[in-house]
Amino acid sequence: DGGITQSPKYLFRKEGQNVTLSCEQNLNHDAMYWYRQDPGQGLRLIYYSQIVNDFQKGDIAEGYSVSREKKESFPLTVTSAQKNPTAFYLCASRTSGQETQYFGPGTRLLVL
Amino acid sequence: GESVGLHLPTLSVQEGDNSIINCAYSNSASDYFIWYKQESGKGPQFIIDIRSNMDKRQGQRVTVLLNKTVKHLSLQIAATQPGDSAVYFCAESSSSYKLIFGSGTRLLVRP
Numbered sequence: 001d002g003g004i005t006q007s008p009k010y011l012f013r014k015e016g017q018n019v020t021l022s023c024e025q026n027l028n029h030d031a032m033y034w035y036r037q038d039p040g041q042g043l044r045l046i047y048y049s050q051i052v053n054d055f056q057k058g059d060i061a062e063g064y065s066v067s068r069e070k071k072e073s074f075p076l077t078v079t080s081a082q083k084n085p086t087a088f089y090l091c092a093s094r095t096s097g098q099e100t101q102y103f104g105p106g107t108r109l110l111v112l
Numbered sequence: 113g114e115s116v117g118l119h120l121p122t123l124s125v126q127e128g129d130n131s132i133i134n135c136a137y138s139n140s141a142s143d144y145f146i147w148y149k150q151e152s153g154k155g156p157q158f159i160i161d162i163r164s165n166m167d168k169r170q171g172q173r174v175t176v177l178l179n180k181t182v183k184h185l186s187l188q189i190a191a192t193q194p195g196d197s198a199v200y201f202c203a204e205s206s207s208s209y210k211l212i213f214g215s216g217t218r219l220l221v222r223p
Contacts (some may be wrong), residue, residue, distance in 0.1 A: 006154075031209060040121070042201060042213040044157075050209055092156050099144045099205050103155035 003027065004090050004104035011109045013078065013085060021076045021107045023091030030096040031111040032074035036060060037106075046078050046089075049074055078109060124220045132188040133217045135202035140183060142204040146211065147176060151198045159187070159200075189219075197221045201208045 004025045013019045023032065031050045035043040045058030049068040063082025067071040068074055074093075078085045088108050125131045139144070143164040148156035160175045162169045162185075169176050175188040185202050199218050203211040 006155075013167075023221060041215075042215040044213075045210065048209065092155075099211070100161060101157060101211060102158060104150075106153070106155045 004091060004093055004102060004109050006089075006104040008107060009105070011107055012112050013109060014112050016065060016080045018077055018079050019109070021078070021091075022108070023074045023076065023104060025072055025091075025093045025104075027095070027104075028071070029093035029100070030071070031093075031094050032068065032078045033092040034058075034064070034066065035090045035092065037090060042069070043090060046076065068093055081087060087110055118143075121216070122199060122218045122220060125192050126222050127191055127192060128195060131187075131192045131196070132221060133187045133189075133200050133219065135185040135187075135214050135217075136181050137185060137202070137214075139204060139206050139212070140180075141206040142212075143177070144205040145178060145185050146203045147174075147185075148201045148203065149196075149198045150201065150216070158202060159213045168188075192219075192221050194221050194223065 007022045033048045034046040036046055037043050044060050047055055047058050047066040049055035052068055052071050055066050055068050055079050063079055065077045088106050090106045091104040094101045116165045146161040147159040150156045157216045160174050160176050162178050167178050168200050173190045177186045201216045202214045205211050
């Protein structure tokens, strides 16, 4: 099966803890994205990466970090500096030269 | 079906009727537009896209209309089915790497 996978589906974070959300794609897409979605709202861009070993901040990068060591993987770490992390996190990817982004199934992060 | 703007977040239609979901975009330089469908607890699913050199594009049961004069985009769904119930987002792009999303419209299909 080709596509974008995100894990885990649900994640619980304790106060002061860093957690990492996984995003993997086997579509050979060059660019990958992380979005945050709050209830009843649209998607806001956290970070994006257009090529391996390079990434840029989006609109709401504070309290988050990413890495892009492999083309197929773009993990997102939600740090303890992110004071309101409860949200639905979506990963997307696209191929070079095309604007269409394709999304994974999402990870819901909850704070204990 | 009735048309609503994004300031009305829910559209309710009778099964079998046509649905029209509207979206106003802000950047006159945007040249690519896309509609996504998001079911509860899932990631957005691509429906249809359109470039600014077109004013209409049709897919299977869906049509996207673009009016650049008033910066307006609409999604028409023909013969709406219960499986069409979801939140629909429009997005615009003026560069190849970044999409700007609207806040979404919830479509409810009455049996």
